[in-house]
Amino acid sequence: MTPQTLFSNASKSFHKGQYTDALASLNRLLDHSKDAKTYVLLAKTLVALGFREEAARTFVLAAELGGSRAEDHYAEAMKIHFELGNDDLALSLGRPILERARRDPDLAFIIASLFFKRGEKDMIRVFLPALSTSPNSRHNSLALLLLTGTPENPRDRETVANLLERMPRSMVIIMAHLVFQREVNNFAEMERLQPQIDRMLSMNAGQMMRAEAPFYNLHWLANEPLNKLASYNPNAFPACNPAERLAMPHRWDKKLRIGYLSSDFWHDHATMKLVGTVLTQHDKSKVDVTLFCYTDEQYLKAEIDQDRSHWGRIVSVRNMDDAAAAKLIRDSEIDILVDMKGHTRGGRPGILNQKAAPVQIAWLGFPGTTVNVDLDYIVGDRYVLPDQSKPHYWEKFCRLPESYQPNNPVDRPRRKLFTRADASLPDDAFVFGSFNATRKISVANIDLWIRILKATPKSVLWLMCKSDEARDNIRNRITAAGIDGKRVVFTKVVSYEEHMARLTLADVGLDTFPVNGHTTTSEQLWAGLPVLTMKGTHFASRVSESLLRAVDLPELIADSENDYVRRAIDLYENRDKLSVLAERLEANRLLKPLFDSERFCRHLEQAYALMADRARQGQAPDHIDVPALEARAEPFLVEG
Structure with missing residues (x-):
């Protein structure tokens, strides 16, 4: 019998379902x-x-013979090994067809799944387009898992946009998509989806909030009752944790052992520019400081010549899981553990769900309640945490008497390095400046700035902007309103010293909402630039009010959107009034509490003592208001 006849017989038997006969012929x-x-x-x-398994090996034999369909045969072998759980074999077969997998969602899913299981996400994000445009929901779900978590990533932005086309009613995808669109100030897309968001809120606000990430929720929803529910999981930690922490055997000494937990313990991070001096000014006779650090090694390598020991004893927990890190903190007999990250990028609040210390508090990192985390207190002040907000926080309030934000008055340079010409600013214009991240510029925000520009014809808007796409979207919004595009001047991110020096080139800083400037606002005030803000309705939108009151400039706090516009126009039209405010800011800078880090440190230590006193007595946390020290009559610092 000829080979052709044998093959024909085998083929006929196979198609009739007579597989044993087919095998014999083959x-x-x-x-x-x-x-x-x-x-x-x-x-x-x-x-x-x-x-x-034998079939997979046979497909490989077919592929190894080459020919136009060799990739098809490798793909079939890989699929079989993947389904059988032979991950190493499947992965070895996928390597010759990586390029094809970028176009084939089934192959992309297999290869990406295998690398994902190994924790190697970075190299497989090339498959995101295939996975995010696939009609298979499993492929789409894997695409979500492969996102970097960084809204500025254009590939991630494209992926989420693709997924939205596939799942236009998915709350998770809609909210993720809007995060990426805010990052590049796509105001048109924000407006397009707003009616759908409003419908979802009215129909089932609780369900919608569970699909939201707390940090990004604050950027568009200044509603504390709903902010409290963002990503809420009632099973995030056992309900008995707080009581058990308080009842655990613990050695209390006269000196308090304070642990600070963060990934920001490096000199050039904005947080350390605020808090660094406070850490060095702790009273060593009353407070023992340990920094539990999980800072990324790349930042520490960049600062190899910088000494961090003056901040306190530094203990690395970077390579520990949450349970091991919590055990180390317990073994260190920490009295009060201060989480300085919360739901900001890179945070590890899960460590606090492992009963790490008798008292656990949130301070400075996250401007709102920290959902799903076992915390006793949030540290704030009466402006960011007013009485009416108490029901909307998981934590009890510990309010400092002036501002919750510390500030370093020593290492903030004040030098005149530039002229307006250096910054491409007209000498004869009134300059409104904003140096916040552009994602904080909401639709309502940009429209108010347009109203201000229309009413102040000899003014320009000076914005710091990282992204070309964001720059184009902002300019297009403004020019579409009939304003000359030349009246918007963009500037880039520069070194810290250069940034502080350029701030005084503006006449007035315009704050953003619903998320204010935080470090950015205090930097402008330190430089001598008055900042106009508006009263807010959640922590993140009340920060600049807190800072302005701590430097005694309440005239720069607007009561409403119309009042914000009115005050901006008034400062433009009445330069004498603006000069008086600038002079008062300069006089208050070294006298009022905002930049008085030593005074702030004493208030913070008193807060710690009051929290610890309750815990020593076995009392559950309750709201605390720290009394203020006597006001200073003389400047706290004399500049040379």
Whole structure:
């Protein structure tokens, strides 16, 4: 019998479902001919008979013979090994067809899944377009898992936009998409989706909030009752944790052992520019400081010549899981553990869900309640945490008497390095400046700035902007309102010293909402630039009010959107009034509490003492208001 007849018989038997007969014909055929089509038919027959591993090996034999369909045969072998759980074999077969996998969602899913299981996400994000445009929901779900978590990533932005086309009613995808669109100030897309968001809020606000990330929720929803529910999980930690922490055996000493937990313990991070001096000014006779650090090694390598020891004893928990880190903190007999990250990027609040210390508090990092985390207190002040907000926080309030934000008056340079010409600013214009991240510029925010520009014809808007796409979207919004695009001047991110020096080139800083400037606002005030803000309705939108009151400039706090516009116009039209405010800011800078880090430190230590006193007595946390020290009559610092 000829090879052609044997193959024909095998093929007929296979298609009739007579797989044993087909196998017999193929085995005889292989004594005469070993071509690709014979191996392929044999592999299919072995699959039908349940010999899948043998089938996979046979598909590889077919592929190794080459030909136009070799990639198809490798792909079939890889799929079988993947389904059988032979990950290493499947991955080895995927390497020759990586390029094809970028176009084939089934192959992309297999290869990406295998690398994902190994924790190697970075190299497989090339498959995001195939996975995010696939009609298969499993592929779409994997695409979500492969996102970097950084809204400025354009590939992630494209992926989420693709997923939205596939799942236009998915709350999770809609909210993720809007995060990326805010990052590039796509105001048109924000407005397009707003009616859908409003409908979702009215129909089932609780369900919608559970699909939201707390940090990004604050950027568009200044509603504390709803902010409290963002990502809420009632099972995030056992309800008995707080009481058990308080009742655990603990050695209390006269000196308090304070632990600070963060990934920001490096000199150039904005947080350390605020808090660094406070850490060095702790009273060593009353407070022992340990920094539990999980700072990324790349930042520490960049600061190899910087000494961090003056901040306190530094203990690394970077390579520990949450349970191990919590045990280390317990073994260190920490009295009060201060989480300085919360739900900001890179935070590890889960450490606090492992009963790490008798008293656990949130301070400075996250401007709102920290949902799903076992915390006793949040540290704030009466402006960011007014009485009416108490029901909307998981934590009890510990309010400092002036501002919750510390500030370093020593290492903030004040030098005149630039002229307006250096910054491409007109000498004869009134300059409104904003140096906040542009994602904080909401639709309502940009429209108020447009109203201000229309009413102040000899003014310009000076904005710091990282992204070309964001710059174009902002300019387009403003020019569409009939304003000359030349009246918007963009500036880039520069070194800290250069940034502080350029701030005084503006006449007035315009704050953003619903998320204010935080470090950015205090930097402008330190430089001598008055900042106009507006009263807010959640922590993140009340920060600048807190800072302005701590430097005694309440005239720069607007009561409403219309009042914000009115005050901006008034400062433009009445330069004498602006000069008086600038002079008062300069006089208050070294006298009022905002930049008085030593005074702030004493208030913070008193807060710690009051929290610890309750815990020593076995009392559950309750709201605390720290009394103020006597006001200073003389400047706290004399500049040389």
